[in-house]
Amino acid sequence: MKWLMVAIIVGSTVLADLLQSFEMKRHTVAVEDLRPGRVAGMLASLARRVPLVVAVFFMAVSFFAFMKLLSVADLSFAVPVTAASVALETVLARVILKEKVTALRWAGALSVACGVALLAM
Amino acid sequence: MVEEAQIAGAGVRRVDLKTKLMTAFVVITNVLGNFSMSWGMKHQAADLGLSPLAYIRLIFTPWVLLGTTLLILWLLSRMTLLGWADLSYVLPMTSIAYVASAVLGKVFFGEMVTWQRWLGTGFIVVGIIFVGLTAANTTKQESAR
Numbered sequence: 001m002k003w004l005m006v007a008i009i010v011g012s013t014v015l016a017d018l019l020q021s022f023e024m025k026r027h028t029v030a031v032e033d034l035r036p037g038r039v040a041g042m043l044a045s046l047a048r049r050v051p052l053v054v055a056v057f058f059m060a061v062s063f064f065a066f067m068k069l070l071s072v073a074d075l076s077f078a079v080p081v082t083a084a085s086v087a088l089e090t091v092l093a094r095v096i097l098k099e100k101v102t103a104l105r106w107a108g109a110l111s112v113a114c115g116v117a118l119l120a121m
Numbered sequence: 122m123v124e125e126a127q128i129a130g131a132g133v134r135r136v137d138l139k140t141k142l143m144t145a146f147v148v149i150t151n152v153l154g155n156f157s158m159s160w161g162m163k164h165q166a167a168d169l170g171l172s173p174l175a176y177i178r179l180i181f182t183p184w185v186l187l188g189t190t191l192l193i194l195w196l197l198s199r200m201t202l203l204g205w206a207d208l209s210y211v212l213p214m215t216s217i218a219y220v221a222s223a224v225l226g227k228v229f230f231g232e233m234v235t236w237q238r239w240l241g242t243g244f245i246v247v248g249i250i251f252v253g254l255t256a257a258n259t260t261k262q263e264s265a266r
Binding site: 017018020021024025027028029031034043046052056059086089090093094097098099100101102104105107108109110111112113114115116117118119 | 139196197199200201203204205207208209210211212213216219220223237238240241242243244245246247248249250251252253254255256259260
């Protein structure tokens with residue numbers, strides 16, 4: 001059960017972030033759209049974009065799986081193990097989203113993943 | 122190494138003000154949203170039990186409502202930021218929220234900060250500095266102004 005929840009959390013988090021990053025780069029939000037008079041229209045357009053709706057669904061799955069994981073495992077296990085998604089997402093950002101991940105960025109992502117794991121101890 | 126240095130150098134120039142401001146907004150809404158939710162949950166009077174109605178009532182208590190609103194703002198601002206910057210840039214840069222949450226936990230909830238947590242904070246800060254030296258968006262020119 002514990003490792004199933006970990007797999008669901010990491011898998012759904014990765015899918016949600018990849019979908020959001022992919023879709024938001026296809027149609028970026030302009031700074032002008034963040035003005036009070038235009039925010040409602042911008043939100044309505046976001047709600048009509050299927051990949052974003054699917055991403056929010058995966059975020060919800062991840063959230064409830066995390067709640068379930070906390071009921072069967074310690075917080076000191078749950079947070080570090082899910083921090084692995086930072087490293088995995090960096091790999092997939094390189095492979096799927098074709099981002100240029102330099103050695104410096106690899107080092108930074110791994111350092112952050114280690115840091116998050118240590119914070120939970 | 123030369124190519125990497127060029128990319129890193131370009132990155133410093135290409136991380137514009139709007140990306141920096143949105144990154145800060147994402148972190149602030151995340152930290153304050155989680156803090157409000159945590160404060161509201163810790164200070165709710167009754168045991169929630171299994172009743173869905175109790176959870177619905179809890180959502181409309183001031184601190185939890187504030188936390189929920191801030192986390193909705195976090196979600197939307199993070200989506201916007203992902204349109205402006207790489208996923209591999211956004212993830213580490215917004216991890217400073219973990220550090221800020223630990224600090225708030227110590228100050229307001231009296232949580233203990235062990236040497237492992239300070240070490241973890243150091244790792245995160247170093248990671249953020251490394252990623253901050255790289256280009257924010259390496260996939261295409263931004264269309265948003």
